Amino acid sequence: MKLLTHNMLQCHIKGVKNGYPLKIEAEKVEEREQDYEPDFLRHIFPRINWDALREGAAAMGIDDLPESASEELLEDDEFLKKFHHALLEVHLEEGALVCPETGRKFPVSDGIPNLLLQEDEC
Amino acid sequence: MQDEDSFALVDALAANLEAWQRCPPRLCLEVGCGSGYVVCSLALLLRQAGAAAQLLATDVNPRAAAATAQTLAAHQVRDRVDIVLADLASALLPSIAGLVDVLVFNPPYVPTPDEEVERGGIAAAWAGGERGRRVADRLLRLVPALLSPRGEMFLVAVHENDPPELMQLMEAAGFEARVALQRSADEERLTILHFRRRPGETAGAAAAAAAGGAAAAGAAGAAPAPE
Numbered sequence: 001m002k003l004l005t006h007n008m009l010q011c012h013i014k015g016v017k018n019g020y021p022l023k024i025e026a027e028k029v030e031e032r033e034q035d036y037e038p039d040f041l042r043h044i045f046p047r048i049n050w051d052a053l054r055e056g057a058a059a060m061g062i063d064d065l066p067e068s069a070s071e072e073l074l075e076d077d078e079f080l081k082k083f084h085h086a087l088l089e090v091h092l093e094e095g096a097l098v099c100p101e102t103g104r105k106f107p108v109s110d111g112i113p114n115l116l117l118q119e120d121e122c
Numbered sequence: 123m124q125d126e127d128s129f130a131l132v133d134a135l136a137a138n139l140e141a142w143q144r145c146p147p148r149l150c151l152e153v154g155c156g157s158g159y160v161v162c163s164l165a166l167l168l169r170q171a172g173a174a175a176q177l178l179a180t181d182v183n184p185r186a187a188a189a190t191a192q193t194l195a196a197h198q199v200r201d202r203v204d205i206v207l208a209d210l211a212s213a214l215l216p217s218i219a220g221l222v223d224v225l226v227f228n229p230p231y232v233p234t235p236d237e238e239v240e241r242g243g244i245a246a247a248w249a250g251g252e253r254g255r256r257v258a259d260r261l262l263r264l265v266p267a268l269l270s271p272r273g274e275m276f277l278v279a280v281h282e283n284d285p286p287e288l289m290q291l292m293e294a295a296g297f298e299a300r301v302a303l304q305r306s307a308d309e310e311r312l313t314i315l316h317f318r319r320r321p322g323e324t325a326g327a328a329a330a331a332a333a334g335g336a337a338a339a340g341a342a343g344a345a346p347a348p349e
């Protein structure tokens with residue numbers, strides 16, 4: 001699971017109000033190279049929750065993202081490369097995503113997060 | 123052949139290659155990825171189109187998710203596609219609202235008693251409940267929220283699902299609907315439907331989608347299990 005995906009996932013248990021962002025518990029992280037595509041990065045940037053990305057990256061051992069980011073930075077190649085790496089090249093292989101409100105843990109195994117709910121949760 | 127539905131869907135997707143070369147999709151989502159054949163084919167098509175795109179795939183069946191991972195790895199596109207075990211797009215809304223450029227769904231479409239849909243398990247691959255529409259209709263309600271202003275959706279349907287009515291439903295929701303492909307296989311009459319936002323309604327619809335994301339997510343969460 002990439003941080004791009006993490007940025008879009010929330011706990012949707014019935015009644016939960018603050019199910020975002022999910023806290024990452026990392027057991028196994030892999031970094032794999034992916035084509036550097038500034039077009040994609042510029043397209044998605046306005047919809048990325050920066051704090052969630054930064055927190056998620058930190059939980060996976062990546063701590064070179066700036067504290068805040070604005071559109072002007074998209075002209076800066078050095079910034080784009082860091083953004084690219086954190087968003088698309090760092091994969092959570094094993095671990096869990098934890099709901100910030102309820103503490104419910106969603107397991108991640110073989111890189112696949114399991115957000116399925118039990119019957120009494122939906 | 124039991125996979126004719128997926129083949130037909132991929133053929134319909136492949137017919138869009140040129141359009142995607144001109145206007146590359148950025149974010150794609152397949153709901154119910156099963157074996158992974160469709161999302162893998164889509165990833166390869168987009169690579170061929172030179173599109174800088176990322177893909178997401180969901181399923182409710184852990185075995186399907188694992189199969190999809192294998193299929194993707196075998197074709198060197200595992201890192202383009204993230205797989206999430208989730209009901210429809212529930213865990214992704216509202217964050218993903220208005221971001222999906224290409225949405226693909228080959229739903230469980232076989233008419234069955236409704237109980238079979240709720241039972242889940244392996245039957246989730248085909249059991250479509252009344253008229254085979256129970257699962258497809260739940261996703262269609264989320265489509266206005268999910269799709270980006272330029273977004274499009276491909277949906278597999280069989281005769282029993284009443285494709286003309288599906289088209290009317292989506293037209294009423296502000297979409298252009300057309301039959302992308304029609305094919306008879308075994309006892310099934312397959313139709314691949316193609317929906318896209320009607321030009322001119324784009325801006326308003328996108329704004330509504332962004333604003334309605336939370337409500338849509340609520341509806342998705344409430345639908346599957348009756349209390």
Ligand SMILES: C[S@@+](CC[C@H](N)C(=O)[O-])C[C@H]1O[C@@H](n2cnc3c(N)ncnc32)[C@H](O)[C@@H]1O
Nearest residue numbers: 128154156157159181182183209210228246247
């Ligand atoms: C007809 S099969 C699709 C087959 C797939 N296109 C392939 O090539 O293997 C339907 C798939 O949808 C999944 N599914 C059923 N209900 C679902 C739901 N509520 N959310 C997500 N996936 C679902 C099933 O597990 C199954 O994998």
